[in-house]
Amino acid sequence: MNKNGAIIIIEDDQDDQLLLEQVFNELDYSNERVYFPDGAAALDYLNGQIPLPFLILSDINLPKLDGLELRRKLKNNADLNLKCIPYLYLTTALNHQLVVDAYSTSAQGFFVKPSTYSEIRDTMKRIMEYWQKCAAPNNFEQ
Structure with missing residues (x-):
């Protein structure tokens, strides 16, 4: 895990992209944000x-390649899998089966997009603080 690496955000809604960018700017995180409108473009990248990258935030309902299938492809890529990039779902879609499906892909989190700006800011702050403190095999200091 590269705590100074980019945050990969896979989100097809431009309004949500702008909102997330505003939140990250307000929280003053120095990580670059790289946005993709679909899973296929993110996979190529x-x-x-x-x-x-530091972490991946992915919607589930995406054109070309949805978030669940993208996660499966990344998990099956030995090189990417060993890099310990946290994969988190951030989506408006919510039902029991979807959560089960998401965690069956070995995702590290499933978050429902909050409805207010302050809730989104608080959620992103908690996510960033957690992963900044988390140890991973490829950044472990002895």
């Missing part, structure tokens, strides 16, 4: 020669 992640399969390229890029610096190790």
Whole structure:
């Protein structure tokens, strides 16, 4: 896990992208944010020669390649899987089966998009604080 790496955000709604960018700017996190409108574009990017991202925030309902299938493809890619990139779902979709399906992909979290700006800000702050404190095999200091 590269705590200074980019935050990959896979979200097809431009209004949600703008809102998330505003939240990250207000919270003053220095991590670059890289946005993708669909899972296929994100997969191409992640399969390229890029610096190790900090984490991935993915919607579930996406064009071309949905968030669940994207996670499965990343999990089956041995090189990417060993990089310990946290994969979190951030979606408006919510039902029991969807949560079961999401966790069956070995995701590290499932968050329902909050309805207010302050709730979104609080959720992103908690996510960032948690993962900044989390140890991973590829950033463990002895």
